[in-house]
Amino acid sequence: MADKVLMKGNEAIAEAAIIAGCKHYFGYPITPQTEIAAYMAKRMPKIGGVFLQAESEIAAINMVYGVAATGHRVMTSSSSPGISLKGEGLSYLAGADLPSLIVNVQRGGPGLGGIQPSQSDYFQATKGGAHGDFHMIVLAPASVQEMADLTVKGFELADKYRMTSMILADGTMGQMMEPVALDYEIAPAPEKPWATVGTKMAREHNIVNSLFLAPEELERVNFERYERYAAIKENETMYEEYMMEDADICVAAFGIAARVAKNAINEARKQGIKVGLIRPITLWPFPEAPFKKAADKVKAVVSVELSMGQMIEDIRLATECKVPVSLCNRAGGMIPSPEQVLEAIKAANNGGAK
Numbered sequence: 001m002a003d004k005v006l007m008k009g010n011e012a013i014a015e016a017a018i019i020a021g022c023k024h025y026f027g028y029p030i031t032p033q034t035e036i037a038a039y040m041a042k043r044m045p046k047i048g049g050v051f052l053q054a055e056s057e058i059a060a061i062n063m064v065y066g067v068a069a070t071g072h073r074v075m076t077s078s079s080s081p082g083i084s085l086k087g088e089g090l091s092y093l094a095g096a097d098l099p100s101l102i103v104n105v106q107r108g109g110p111g112l113g114g115i116q117p118s119q120s121d122y123f124q125a126t127k128g129g130a131h132g133d134f135h136m137i138v139l140a141p142a143s144v145q146e147m148a149d150l151t152v153k154g155f156e157l158a159d160k161y162r163m164t165s166m167i168l169a170d171g172t173m174g175q176m177m178e179p180v181a182l183d184y185e186i187a188p189a190p191e192k193p194w195a196t197v198g199t200k201m202a203r204e205h206n207i208v209n210s211l212f213l214a215p216e217e218l219e220r221v222n223f224e225r226y227e228r229y230a231a232i233k234e235n236e237t238m239y240e241e242y243m244m245e246d247a248d249i250c251v252a253a254f255g256i257a258a259r260v261a262k263n264a265i266n267e268a269r270k271q272g273i274k275v276g277l278i279r280p281i282t283l284w285p286f287p288e289a290p291f292k293k294a295a296d297k298v299k300a301v302v303s304v305e306l307s308m309g310q311m312i313e314d315i316r317l318a319t320e321c322k323v324p325v326s327l328c329n330r331a332g333g334m335i336p337s338p339e340q341v342l343e344a345i346k347a348a349n350n351g352g353a354k
Contacts, residue, residue, distance in 0.1 A: 004179035009147040010035035012180050016148035020155040023049035024074040026063040031115040032171035033105035036077040057082040061089030068098035069208040071195030077103035080121050087130035094134035095210025099158035103167045105174035108333040116333025117171030119306035125168045126284040133222050137165040138283040140254040144178035152184050172256040239287035240279040247276030249348050250294045252315050253304035254280050261304045264341035273349050291318035300348035301325040
């Protein structure tokens with residue numbers, strides 16, 4: 001078994017990114033993700049990499065665009081308001097089909113909101129992230145180990161499909177400490193014949209661009225991009241099932257909410273309630289298949305969220321409204337307790353789901 005080190009979630013992301021071959025980081029401090037930037041500021045000079053605290057989140061994402069265009073692995077990180085500022089750049093990255101990794105350690109909103117953990121950026125992350133027809137691969141860790149694992153996975157998927165991967169964590173995941181194993185075997189990055197690395201007079205110039213003035217050309221590019229998205233849905237969807245084999249009630253949760261939900265499920269089982277968990281790991285693509293399967297055998301679904309209810313809409317679509325889906329939530333930086341989730345499970349089991 002590999003040796004483990006005790007790390008904060010934000011630090012685990014940063015170290016995993018370096019192991020994955022990221023030597024370029026551009027960011028701007030904002031709670032609760034500032035430790036990522038602080039860690040990169042210390043480590044990047046030691047590995048011959050580049051750390052730059054940009055003058056703004058807008059500047060940082062455009063620096064990411066520039067490095068991504070050269071084919072190098074690059075990342076930035078922020079928290080909710082900062083991600084909104086990066087929105088235009090995220091759309092430009094998508095329009096130019098450039099791979100990169102974006103980290104959002106969420107805080108409460110809207111607006112400046114607060115600095116406590118939240119999951120209220122689900123809509124923003126999974127429904128595109130900015131203007132235009134595009135998606136990002138959205139990965140939702142539920143442990144510090146997964147903060148690291150999914151960072152490596154995010155880089156690999158970004159390169160494989162030429163698109164942005166986003167780590168969508170909440171503030172709790174960023175700030176908590178757990179033992180982490182960092183023994184990754186990193187495959188070489190794929191060839192990137194599209195990259196702007198200089199021609200050496202040996203080929204035509206590569207042009208990285210997201211502007212298509214001819215509508216027919218833009219339509220063609222968008223259709224081709226969605227063919228790639230279909231392949232991602234088919235091959236890259238990830239989720240965890242917990243005690244779903246005989247479940248009458250299904251709990252759905254991701255991130256810290258899933259950890260709380262497991263405690264509630266264990267207690268409900270002791271009380272004779274057959275309940276299980278489906279935890280999406282990819283929020284986009286959303287794991288529709290396990291929810292469709294569950295809808296044919298459970299009598300209700302409970303969505304546990306640190307928001308006013310956003311993932312619940314995807315659950316209802318996936319289950320095709322065959323079963324009632326209720327919301328168990330806290331907002332504004334509050335986290336549901338196991339007792340609150342247990343009461344929601346009992347209500348659903350007694351026919352109280354709506």
